Amino acid sequence: MPKDTITLRISGDVHLEDYLVAMRQFRALIEALNKEVAGGIEVEWSIEDLAAGSADTTVRGGVKEESWQRAVEDIVRAYEEVGISMERGQDFPYSKEAADAAFGITGILNGRIDEITFETEDMEAFVTSAAASSLNRPVQTPAYSYGAIEGRVQTLSSRTGLRFTLFDAFGRGIQCHLRRGDEDMMRDAWNKWVVVEGRVRRDAEGKPKSIRQITDVVVREVGGSEDYREARGAVPVGPNAPSSEEIIRRLRDA
Incomplete structure (x- = not known):
């Protein structure tokens, strides 16, 4: 199967303006990587999947000529390298144009938004506010x-x-x-x-x-809220033993 999809996940309380900023920078990052690793070959990126909650956006790259498919795969691999470098605080591996876009994405980390994930079918890289502020300093390998x-x-x-x-x-x-x-x-x-x-x-x-x-x-089968009643009688008790309700009341009032 071709390696042709990339995902950006935004986790936290995502407002519309945050999402719009991230999508503009996401597009700019893809375009910059296209120029740098694929020679500017025309690649059409279409929305493949959207998920609410964590604001997941997945795009798939398509080309007119089958021989150009390698260009899409090169862009996806470059995107993976960008994510890894951002997560680990390493030197950015591509152009200033690509770096500006990548830092533009992580720039929306503001407390409400606490994590950005760069993801492909093969890997994911998590960037938090702490990681974004520690770039160019080594951080712990996942x-x-x-x-x-x-x-x-x-x-x-x-x-x-x-x-x-x-x-x-x-x-x-x-x-x-x-x-x-x-x-x-x-x-x-x-x-x-x-x-x-x-x-x-x-x-x-x-x-x-x-x-x-x-x-x-x-x-796994998860028991219902009344399943505890099935345990009644599992352990024999004496004729003068207090009821379970009485035991609970004594513990509560102790």
Whole structure:
């Protein structure tokens, strides 16, 4: 499959003006990279997917000649390098024009907006206010490990490869990416509580940020609010034992 999509994700309380600024700079960044790595070959970028909440925007590059497809892939790879350099506080790898656009995107980090994600089908780079202010200084390399994360499946999309957002018990949104051909893992998983196993990326505080190379998705049955009543009688008690209501009242009034 061609490597022809790029995504910009804005996380936080995103106002319309923030989004408009980010989209102008997003377009400027793509155009600057086109000039620098693809010789200005005409590439038409169309909206492939939009998602509310975290303001995800995915665009797909198209060309008139099949022989020009390499140009799209070069732009996508350059976009990945931009994201990595911004995330890790490294020297910017491309022109001043591209740098101005990239910093224009991260310039909307203002407290309400707390994270910008540069993403492709193969990677993601997270830029926070702290990271944006520490450019040209080394920061910790992202940590990856095999693991399992529990949460509820939301924001399922199949437009650019199957991906979904997993909201864990703390309400954190974790981006999950399935490999092509593994779509059956998500059968009947929408809005269900699941365990996702795969290559987990964590931030410097150990919090999960994304899961790739997913090996399994297991739907877990979550009990209802009245299921505790099924446990009545599971443990034998004496004839003069207080009721559960009485025990709770005693604990409350202690």
